[in-house]
Amino acid sequence: MATATAEARNVPAVTDGHKHKKNALSDGQGRLAWLLLAPTLLVILVVAGIPVLMSIRESFFQTNAGVDPNTGLIQGGESFVGLDNFTNIFAGNNPVQGTWGSMDRFWNDFLNTTMITIVCVLLETVLGVIMALIMAKAFTGRGVVRAGILVPWAIPTIVSALMWKLIFDSSGVMNRILGQEIQWLADTGWSFWAIVIADVWKTAPFIGLLTLAGLQTIPAEVYEAAKVDGASTWQQFVRITLPMVRPTLVVAVLFRTLDTLRMFDLPYGMIGPGKYRVETLSIFAYQEATQTRYGPAAAYAIILFVYVLLVAFFFVRLLGADVIGDSAPPKTKKKKRGKDDQAKTAEVPALETMGGAH
Amino acid sequence: MSTTTAPTSTESHLTQAEVEELAHPKRSPKYLIGTIGSYVGMAFIVLYCIIPFYWMVVSSFRDPSEGRSTEFIPSPASIENFKAVFSAQNNFGRSLINSLIVALTTTILTLLFGIIAAYALARLRFNGKGLVLWLIMACSMFPLIILIPPLLKMFSSTAPFTWFPYWVNTYQAVILPSLSFGLPLAVWNLTAFFKQLPNELEQAAMVDGCTPGVAFRKVILPLAAPGVFTTAIIVFIGAWNEFLVALTFLQDKNMQTATVAISKFTGATGFDVPYGTIMAAGVLVTVPLLIAVLLFQRRIVAGLTAGGVK
Numbered sequence: 085m086a087t088a089t090a091e092a093r094n095v096p097a098v099t100d101g102h103k104h105k106k107n108a109l110s111d112g113q114g115r116l117a118w119l120l121l122a123p124t125l126l127v128i129l130v131v132a133g134i135p136v137l138m139s140i141r142e143s144f145f146q147t148n149a150g151v152d153p154n155t156g157l158i159q160g161g162e163s164f165v166g167l168d169n170f171t172n173i174f175a176g177n178n179p180v181q182g183t184w185g186s187m188d189r190f191w192n193d194f195l196n197t198t199m200i201t202i203v204c205v206l207l208e209t210v211l212g213v214i215m216a217l218i219m220a221k222a223f224t225g226r227g228v229v230r231a232g233i234l235v236p237w238a239i240p241t242i243v244s245a246l247m248w249k250l251i252f253d254s255s256g257v258m259n260r261i262l263g264q265e266i267q268w269l270a271d272t273g274w275s276f277w278a279i280v281i282a283d284v285w286k287t288a289p290f291i292g293l294l295t296l297a298g299l300q301t302i303p304a305e306v307y308e309a310a311k312v313d314g315a316s317t318w319q320q321f322v323r324i325t326l327p328m329v330r331p332t333l334v335v336a337v338l339f340r341t342l343d344t345l346r347m348f349d350l351p352y353g354m355i356g357p358g359k360y361r362v363e364t365l366s367i368f369a370y371q372e373a374t375q376t377r378y379g380p381a382a383a384y385a386i387i388l389f390v391y392v393l394l395v396a397f398f399f400v401r402l403l404g405a406d407v408i409g410d411s412a413p414p415k416t417k418k419k420k421r422g423k424d425d426q427a428k429t430a431e432v433p434a435l436e437t438m439g440g441a442h
Numbered sequence: 443m444s445t446t447t448a449p450t451s452t453e454s455h456l457t458q459a460e461v462e463e464l465a466h467p468k469r470s471p472k473y474l475i476g477t478i479g480s481y482v483g484m485a486f487i488v489l490y491c492i493i494p495f496y497w498m499v500v501s502s503f504r505d506p507s508e509g510r511s512t513e514f515i516p517s518p519a520s521i522e523n524f525k526a527v528f529s530a531q532n533n534f535g536r537s538l539i540n541s542l543i544v545a546l547t548t549t550i551l552t553l554l555f556g557i558i559a560a561y562a563l564a565r566l567r568f569n570g571k572g573l574v575l576w577l578i579m580a581c582s583m584f585p586l587i588i589l590i591p592p593l594l595k596m597f598s599s600t601a602p603f604t605w606f607p608y609w610v611n612t613y614q615a616v617i618l619p620s621l622s623f624g625l626p627l628a629v630w631n632l633t634a635f636f637k638q639l640p641n642e643l644e645q646a647a648m649v650d651g652c653t654p655g656v657a658f659r660k661v662i663l664p665l666a667a668p669g670v671f672t673t674a675i676i677v678f679i680g681a682w683n684e685f686l687v688a689l690t691f692l693q694d695k696n697m698q699t700a701t702v703a704i705s706k707f708t709g710a711t712g713f714d715v716p717y718g719t720i721m722a723a724g725v726l727v728t729v730p731l732l733i734a735v736l737l738f739q740r741r742i743v744a745g746l747t748a749g750g751v752k
Binding site for chain 1: 479
């Protein structure tokens with residue numbers, strides 16, 4: 085009797101559970117999902133999609149300026165100029181004196197943006213990995229270090245720009261320590277390095293934090309096996325640590341690169357606008373827009389956007405950055421086992437970097 | 443002491459010396475160097491992160507008459523700079539309130555939309571999920587500057603947008619563009635967090651007769667609270683620290699957010715950069731964030747340990 089009731093209860097429960105599972109996991113979920121996603125997609129369309137399209141439209145127009153020769157009135161409105169805003173960057177109408185000699189302001193800023201990005205990201209990555217290795221070795225006090233690391237991250241970029249401005253002042257503490265009288269802020273070659281130092285200070289610790297998360301997914305057995313086989317510390321680092329932390333690191337470096345390419349706050353707050361040795365494309369586009377030259381501003385912003393897209397494409401395709409994690413359609417070849425798991429740990433903090441640096 | 447340890451040593455046929463040695467194992471010099479090295483390294487990291495911030499704090503407590511003194515400790519310490527921050531000329535209190543309004547509204551809107559979207563992405567099966575994920579990712583990748591030219595034109599009612607209300611110096615002019623980076627961030631964070639919660643939780647609730655909606659509200663949301671809180675903090679910090687959009691659209695002194703106000707502080711003479719006041723304002727803007735970050739750390743740990751299935 086007891087067994088019979090148990091069976092009687094078990095059988096429908098199982099089928100019931102199955103039915104529920106089927107209902108909950110597949111039937112009619114598509115419609116519900118799109119319903120839940122609709123508000124977000126709508127907001128993204130309104131605050132990002134439409135403005136980007138408007139920017140593309142804008143880049144084919146120029147604001148009218150000066151006096152109309154026919155009517156003698158001051159012109160208003162705008163007129164269609166085709167690709168002029170884009171082709172003008174090759175005309176060299178606006179030469180400035182920067183780090184790279186005399187060249188068009190657009191190309192000067194393009195080179196500045198690229199060089200700042202390359203130098204900053206390289207230094208940040210090296211320092212960040214070193215920090216992660218130190219933290220991974222630590223037994224105690226990790227909490228203190230982690231709290232300390234979040235200090236540069238939490239400070240608003242504009243505040244850190246002004247903080248470094250004081251430090252790099254010609255009679256400031258940096259010159260006092262160095263015993264020099266370097267004009268860091270006067271749009272000299274040193275200004276570039278002042279920007280690099282300030283940016284590396286703010287973001288290297290965070291790369292360290294992300295890399296640490298990646299390091300912690302490496303099982304200890306791998307190192308034990310390597311030790312048994314007689315691998316040196318350096319061999320372990322190059323053959324085990326780096327390859328296994330690579331997926332996390334590539335994603336972190338990708339987001340840092342994209343973030344540095346659109347740098348605005350730091351040079352603007354620290355050195356100031358219109359300083360050609362450190363002016364980035366974002367600052368240039370901002371200055372054009374605030375002087376009502378919307379067309380060229382939009383054109384420069386779009387070129388920057390395309391540049392960012394190309395860099396992102398390079399990272400995803402050639403370096404295999406797994407930005408989406410396991411939910412993505414398998415676009416790139418899976419090179420290593422366990423890649424997905426590690427990318428998953430990376431995806432959340434990777435975006436945190438993005439939010440933090442704005 | 444010797445009376446209590448003596449029987450043990452005879453029973454386990456170990457001499458007193460051997461017991462001592464086992465209790466304090468000899469550490470190889472290499473191990474010692476490693477330990478010392480890691481502490482030195484950690485001290486280096488902490489100093490690296492803290493020292494520039496320390497300089498900001500020290501400079502904020504200097505007497506304004508000391509100017510750009512490079513003394514490592516202010517003597518005498520003074521709160522004159524903090525008084526100057528709130529003087530009528532700088533009106534920083536108003537800026538802090540503006541920042542709070544903008545950042546809080548952005549955070550709340552972001553969470554409202556983000557939570558339900560993240561739930562769909564984490565739990566439901568549907569065609570096109572990969573596409574949506576890529577779209578949200580792409581949205582957070584593009585440079586914010588691309589929004590500035592068309593929106594500035596639109597919000598300032600310049601032709602051909604004369605039909606559009608004049609939105610320069612309004613909160614919504616900053617909040618809407620802030621959603622473009624806040625929302626992807628929130629959706630991403632929350633999706634990862636919802637995925638960590640076991641599926642069995644909702645299934646159990648549904649077996650007990652809950653509809654998916656009720657299961658989400660009564661089971662998932664309370665468990666996800668630490669994740670939601672964490673996301674809220676990150677979005678809030680992002681919105682609070684935002685500079686480019688606020689600088690473009692908030693030109694009126696009474697509407698400026700704190701980051702913009704700090705960048706526009708002027709000294710009494712107009713030529714000298716009032717570093718002391720700027721540093722004091724920087725400290726005021728940063729310290730609440732630092733406190734929040736420390737709290738957020740604790741929340742994360744608590745969330746990870748307490749969020750399991752009972």
